[in-house]
Amino acid sequence: RQLRWHMMAAHCGATAIVLAVATACEAGAIRLTSPCAMQLMLSRRACHPYMQAEAADDAEHGNGALLRAGTRDGYAVHEELTVTPCVASGTPLPQALTLLNAELFPSMSRARKSCRRGSVLINGKEGRCISTVCPGDVIELQTRVNAGYTPRGKPPFSVEVIWECDQLAVVNKPPGVVSHPPPGGAAGRQSMRTAVQYAVAPPASGTPGALYRPHLVHRLDKGTSGLLLCAKTKPALVSLSSAFAQRRVSKRYVAVVVGYVEGESGKIDAPLDGKEAVTRWEVAARHRSLRLGHLTTLHLYPTTGRTHQLRRHCAEELNSPILGDSKYGGECVGSGMFLAAVSLTFQHPARPETDPPLSVEIPWPSKFVAVCSREQERWERLRNEL
Numbered sequence: 001r002q003l004r005w006h007m008m009a010a011h012c013g014a015t016a017i018v019l020a021v022a023t024a025c026e027a028g029a030i031r032l033t034s035p036c037a038m039q040l041m042l043s044r045r046a047c048h049p050y051m052q053a054e055a056a057d058d059a060e061h062g063n064g065a066l067l068r069a070g071t072r073d074g075y076a077v078h079e080e081l082t083v084t085p086c087v088a089s090g091t092p093l094p095q096a097l098t099l100l101n102a103e104l105f106p107s108m109s110r111a112r113k114s115c116r117r118g119s120v121l122i123n124g125k126e127g128r129c130i131s132t133v134c135p136g137d138v139i140e141l142q143t144r145v146n147a148g149y150t151p152r153g154k155p156p157f158s159v160e161v162i163w164e165c166d167q168l169a170v171v172n173k174p175p176g177v178v179s180h181p182p183p184g185g186a187a188g189r190q191s192m193r194t195a196v197q198y199a200v201a202p203p204a205s206g207t208p209g210a211l212y213r214p215h216l217v218h219r220l221d222k223g224t225s226g227l228l229l230c231a232k233t234k235p236a237l238v239s240l241s242s243a244f245a246q247r248r249v250s251k252r253y254v255a256v257v258v259g260y261v262e263g264e265s266g267k268i269d270a271p272l273d274g275k276e277a278v279t280r281w282e283v284a285a286r287h288r289s290l291r292l293g294h295l296t297t298l299h300l301y302p303t304t305g306r307t308h309q310l311r312r313h314c315a316e317e318l319n320s321p322i323l324g325d326s327k328y329g330g331e332c333v334g335s336g337m338f339l340a341a342v343s344l345t346f347q348h349p350a351r352p353e354t355d356p357p358l359s360v361e362i363p364w365p366s367k368f369v370a371v372c373s374r375e376q377e378r379w380e381r382l383r384n385e386l
Contacts, residue, residue, distance in 0.1 A: 070142035071126055072118065079104075081139040093120065093131040093139075100139065119143065144212070155198035156189050162227065163360050166203040167236040167350045169214060170360045171196055173228045175336045179219035192216060196230050209234040218244055221308065223324070225365060226253070226341030239349035244305070252343035253300040253310060254364050256372060258331050259320035260286065260294035268313045278303040279313045289375035290382060292331055296320060297372065310339065323371070335367050 067077045081100045094111035097104075097120065105111040112129050114120050120127045121140040133139065160172040173179070173192055181191040196214050203210045214230040217240045229249075231237035243249050265282040280301040287295045300310050311328050315321035321330035324337040345359040 067140070071121065071124075072142070075142045075144055077121070077140045077142045079141040081141070083133045083135050083137040083139060085135045087133060087135060089134040090132045092129070093122065093127045093133055094129055096133045096139070104141070114141075156191075156195050159192070159195045159199040161199050162362060163358075164200055164232075165350075166207045167231070167233050167348070168217075168240065169196070169200040169230045169232065170344060171199060171228050171230060172362060173220055173225055173341075175223055175225040178222045179216055179228065192228060196228075200230060200232070203232045207233060209236075211237065217241055218305070220341060221311075221337075221339075223337035224253075224339045224341065227344045227360060227362060228341075229344060229346075236349045240346065243346055247303060248347065250343070250345040251302055251341060253302070254284070254340050254342050254368065255298050255300055255310065255314060256323045256338035256368055257296050257298060257314050257318065257320035258292050258294075258323055259296065259318075261296040261298065261318055261320050268317045270313060270317050272306045272309060272312055275306055276304055277306045277309050277313065279310060281318070285372065287372045287376040288379040290379050292323075292375070295323065295372055295375060297368065333371060335371060338368055338371070340365050340368070 067080060070076050079101075083096060083100065087096050087099055091099075093115055094105075094108050097111040097114070098106070098108060105114070115127055115129045115131070118126045119142055121142060122131055122133060123138055124140070127139075157174065157177065159174070161169055162172055163170045171192075177190060177192060177195070179192045181189075181193060193216055196216070200214050210233055211231065214232050215237050217229040217231050217237065220226065220228055229240060231240055240249075261281075261283060263283070265280070268279045268281065269277075271277055280303070282299040282301075283296060284299050285297040287297075289295050298314070300314075302309055308328075311322055311325050315325070315328035315330070321328045322337060322339050323330050324332050324335065325339070326332055330337070342364060343359070343361045345357050347353060348355070348358045351358075
């Protein structure tokens with residue numbers, strides 16, 4: 001009866017139920033069969049007097065300080081737990097964590113995530129979700145203490161850093177790799193999201209809002225090479241993402257297209273998939289080709305950022321698909337797609353808005369010049385022979 005009264009008074013809240021059972025046990029209304037059940041049931045989150053006692057004990061013994069270096073670079077052990085006899089031998093590690101520290105691990109999903117991240121050690125070695133514990137084992141929790149992400153192993157491929165500071169980095173994406181990995185599988189390692197972690201330097205210690213790992217602010221197609229913007233701090237990520245959404249980032253691409261593009265410049269305002277899509281273009285050079293007739297090198301300035309916008313506008317509106325873009329009718333010459341992002345101009349998120357914008361540029365990829373020069377030379381050689 002006493003237990004039922006406590007439950008009804010608290011509207012059946014989870015914390016109130018725990019307190020009600022504890023009160024009923026103290027009053028002798030109910031009895032728990034296991035001598036350790038009360039210890040496991042009363043978590044620090046649920047029972048206020050127990051929280052006060054443990055907090056006082058932590059303060060007295062200096063708990064919460066970093067105990068020693070972790071097993072990974074930039075990590076340190078911050079808490080140590082000893083498996084008590086209340087935990088049966090062979091108990092899975094995630095379940096043991098929820099029993100030993102319900103405040104840090106209120107659910108099995110939280111415990112499993114920590115195990116997958118390598119944040120839990122068993123007797124000095126990293127534990128896994130399938131690991132088991134026995135009474136007397138020492139469980140240690142480690143956390144990252146250095147700013148930035150410290151990757152392990154070898155990088156999947158090299159990435160050139162064009163410009164960076166403590167807030168952001170601009171890198172040169174090679175062609176043939178995806179910006180973000182597809183869901184699931186091991187292909188995620190062969191992506192720019194993984195590779196930039198090895199290439200860019202972590203923000204300096206004490207940098208406000210340092211991210212766990214650098215985040216890509218935008219993306220480029222797999223076949224497109226060129227400048228890719230990464231954020232190292234959360235304020236930079238929010239500011240740069242907003243700048244892209246509000247179209248305050250100026251981008252310039254270089255593309256070699258198949259065919260002779262009439263005029264010297266123009267503007268394409270043609271919706272794609274029912275959404276506004278605007279691209280400005282300028283002719284940079286024209287070359288003759290024996291096999292393809294003409295090659296035109298264009299500067300492309302997208303105002304919007306629709307999927308495959310530049311590729312579709314060149315193929316569908318200019319009737320000149322990008323060289324190497326087989327999806328939209330471009331001839332392949334064995335050197336990939338001839339589209340590269342060569343310039344980014346944006347306001348630095350950590351500088352006053354009155355400062356001039358930051359502009360980062362790279363030269364055209366060497367294959368662009370090589371293919372155009374080769375095709376022009378072949379055409380001139382045949383013309384001279386005739």
